[in-house]
Structures are given as C-alpha cells and as structure tokens.
Amino acid sequence: MSHPLSPEQLRSLTPLNVLSELQWRELRPQLVPQLLLAGQRLFALGEQTALTYYLLSGELLLRDGQGAELVLQAGSPESCHPLSPTLPRLHEAVALSDISVLALDSATFNRLLTWRLSYQDLLLELQDTGEDVEWLEALLANPLFNKVPPGNVRSMFQRMQSLSVQADQRIISQGELGDCCYFLKSGRAEVMRDEGSAQQVLAELEVGACFGEEALLADRPRNASVTMLEDGVVLRLDRDDFLALLKAPVVHEVSLGEGARLLGEGAQWLDVRQQEEYERAHALQALNMPLHLLRLKARLLDPQRTYLCYCDSGKRSASAVFLLSELGFSAYALRDGVDALPAVQRDGLLCETGSGYLARSGGRTERSG
Structure with a gap:
C-alpha cells in the first residue's frame, strides 16, 4: 500500500479520530502504511523512538519485560489504540504475519491532538452560530495560537469586526498610524513596501493570516501596505484588544x-x-x-x-x-x-x-x- 489512509480508515483509530480533516491533511505525508514481514521486529523493549504506532493489518505479538505475551489482531478493539505508547517501550513488538502499521511522529501528533482538545468546545460553539469552522481551523493552526488560551481566542472572536473587501482595495497603508490589526478570512492579499521610487513585494497572504500587528507591537507607523488581490473578507481587531488578548500570552x-x-x-x-x-x-x-x-x-x-x-x-x-x-x-x-x-x-x-x-x-x- 502506497496511498495515505482514507478518512473512513482513520475514524476507527483512537484518539486519531478526534482530529479534523484539516489536521489529517497536515499529517498526510505520514499517513502511508508501512509493511513488515512475518518475524520482523517493529520496536524493542525499552526503545525510546518518539513514534506512535497503529496496527492496520495482520497479527502482532507484544511481549513485556516479564515474558508475558499478547497477540493483537488487526481490526480488534485493542488494535484501534496506539501500540505500547509509553516511552521507554514496555513491550517488544514482533510481526507474527505480514503486517501493515501506521507510524506517526509523536510530537506532531500530540501537538495536533492537544490543540484539537483545547479548542474543540470553542469550534463546536462557533459552528453552531454558522461560522466556517474550516476557516477557523486554518487561523488557529497558526503556531502563535499554541500560546493563546482558548478563552482569549473566544473573546477575540467576539470583539472582531467583519468587513467585506474588494480586489485592489488597500487595507492598510505604509506610513499610517496603526490602531488595529486584521485577519484574512477569505481571499488573498499582497504585502508591499515602498523603497524610494520602487515597490518591493514582501509576501502574499492567504486565509488565516494576521497582518498589521507589527505597528501595534512596536508602536510605530505601518512599515508596509496590504492590498487585496481578490474579493474577500477581513476581520478587524482593535489595538487594545490585540495587546490584551494576543500579545500578552505570546x-x-x-x-x-x-x-x-x-x-x-x-x-x-x-x-x-x-x-x-x-x-x-x-x-x-x-x-x-x-x-x-x-x-x-x-x-x-x-x-x-x-x-x-x-x-x-x-x-x-x-x-x-x-x-x-x-x-x-x-x-x-x-x-x-x-x-x-x-x-x-x-x-x-x-x-x-x-x-x-x-x-x-x-x-x-x-x-x-
């Protein structure tokens, strides 16, 4: 098998099934099953490799330090959970038949899982109000939100002002004083800086991007302009709310x-x-x-x-x-x-x-x- 697992296959694996499809897409390169032949060892007793394993097909033997053995059959309730997750490993794992396993980087998996569990109530609450949850996930996937308490995020959404914008509309201008920052909810935008008589393109912003925050943090005029490349929606957050809800924890x-x-x-x-x-x-x-x-x-x-x-x-x-x-x-x-x-x-x-x-x-x- 060389193709990533489908969502239907992932939904049987706990707690992997808690993650959203957006998060599964982030894990996509790791969601390709790995094959082991009968007799091959998956991991040794005491091993500390930071990988999370799931058994997808075949039979696997788990043997602990006292010699007690457990045979796992793919598809059983026990196989739907990570294999010997404690580090260092409390078991040796050996394939009894040809098997396939899923191996995930534990740090990435735990980060996504922690994020999902922390924000799950907020996402469900906002989804009930008709919000686009996939956009919210794209925004909250920004690493800076790893440091922001969910309560702050909830307050931030309550205080944001939604603005419909058009292609070629300038959202912020270089040199002006900054009294707010923005989040891009839909559409694309371009960041440009005037350099004498020339203009330099610094970045292209996509959904979920935050911009305009540097002027608030440094208490200086805007150092670049942001212009929409297509119609979209931006969310405006006032300076005081930004400093209290985002800067303070980040x-x-x-x-x-x-x-x-x-x-x-x-x-x-x-x-x-x-x-x-x-x-x-x-x-x-x-x-x-x-x-x-x-x-x-x-x-x-x-x-x-x-x-x-x-x-x-x-x-x-x-x-x-x-x-x-x-x-x-x-x-x-x-x-x-x-x-x-x-x-x-x-x-x-x-x-x-x-x-x-x-x-x-x-x-x-x-x-x-």
Whole structure:
C-alpha cells in the first residue's frame, strides 16, 4: 500500500479520530502504511523512538519485560489504540504475519491532538452560530495560537469586526498610524513596501493570516501596505484588544540573567536592530536580522534553536518574538531592551568588536568582526 489512509480508515483509530480533516491533511505525508514481514521486529523493549504506532493489518505479538505475551489482531478493539505508547517501550513488538502499521511522529501528533482538545468546545460553539469552522481551523493552526488560551481566542472572536473587501482595495497603508490589526478570512492579499521610487513585494497572504500587528507591537507607523488581490473578507481587531488578548500570552520576556541561562542551554542572541546599530556594538555571537527583514530571512534560522531578541527599547524585539511565534520558532525578548539595563550590564552585553553574524541575501549568513 502506497496511498495515505482514507478518512473512513482513520475514524476507527483512537484518539486519531478526534482530529479534523484539516489536521489529517497536515499529517498526510505520514499517513502511508508501512509493511513488515512475518518475524520482523517493529520496536524493542525499552526503545525510546518518539513514534506512535497503529496496527492496520495482520497479527502482532507484544511481549513485556516479564515474558508475558499478547497477540493483537488487526481490526480488534485493542488494535484501534496506539501500540505500547509509553516511552521507554514496555513491550517488544514482533510481526507474527505480514503486517501493515501506521507510524506517526509523536510530537506532531500530540501537538495536533492537544490543540484539537483545547479548542474543540470553542469550534463546536462557533459552528453552531454558522461560522466556517474550516476557516477557523486554518487561523488557529497558526503556531502563535499554541500560546493563546482558548478563552482569549473566544473573546477575540467576539470583539472582531467583519468587513467585506474588494480586489485592489488597500487595507492598510505604509506610513499610517496603526490602531488595529486584521485577519484574512477569505481571499488573498499582497504585502508591499515602498523603497524610494520602487515597490518591493514582501509576501502574499492567504486565509488565516494576521497582518498589521507589527505597528501595534512596536508602536510605530505601518512599515508596509496590504492590498487585496481578490474579493474577500477581513476581520478587524482593535489595538487594545490585540495587546490584551494576543500579545500578552505570546510575547515572552526575559531578564538578562534569564537570558544568560538560556544561552547556556544553546540559545542565541538575535539582534533585530538596523545593521548600522548592530555594527556599533552588539552581543557576542549575535545574529543580526533587522526587524523589517525578519519575515523574509527567517528561513536562515534554526527551527530547533531558541532565539533571544533584543533592541534598544524592547519594542522591536517584542515585534520580532510575535512574528517568530507566528512562524513556529521559540523566541524571547530582552525585557525593556538594552537601554533599560544598568550601564555595567549594558557594557558587558554589547561590545564594539565582538564576533557575530549577518544575515545576507541568497539564503546565507556570514561572520562579522
């Protein structure tokens, strides 16, 4: 078998059947059954591989550490649950016949399951009011909502204003003051920035995207314009509601001491100031990625690493943390920025000639002296 399982097949597997079809689509590359021949071992006693297994066909032997054996037949009630889910494994699993199994990355599966269970009541409640639940799932699949309590999300939907918009309509304009942010409910939009006499296309937004939030986080004028590419609907959230319901749970701040502890665990400083500011003085081994380029250059970051963002006042770094959270990164902001540090700590953090890294075009970084 080389094709992903169908929804009908997935609905018999617990708790995989709790997930929505949208979430199944995210798992689609992993939903292809794997074949084992009779006598092959699926996993060993004590193994710690972070995979969740389901038996789809054939017979499987489970043997625990005391030698007790259990034969599982595909299609039985027991086979509809994960096989020996505890890590390290409490059983050895050996195929008694040719079998097929489903193997899912446990971290991804548990993330989707936790999300679904956390938001299930909210989705059902909104569905009862006639809301498009698939759109809501697309919005809430944004990684930043992993940090937002469901109660905040419910309040956010209650306070949003729905606006019908047309193709070529400009939603926000570069240079204007920001008093709200938007979520794209339907349609597509384009983000553009004026660069002198030229215009640079920064991104194309699809359903579920949040935009206009950077001006609220940094308390600065809009740094780009957003124009609809086709007719659609946007939801408007006022500044105060955004700061209370979204920024507060998403943007995590740390002291310099807490930052030092995270550095010891493998984190890296991320300087989100302009390159000219960075070159005057920066933290040792810091990577410079100016805030206005962060969305474009975030692909240069290591998704397995934690980033400690800093700037002068803390406002740009708060924007950076919010953006990185949207993209699925782990990030913290230095509380109130380097200007709030005592002189001795500031001088200890920033050095004029310390080595660091610059994010360059073409998908590369280079050392700075």
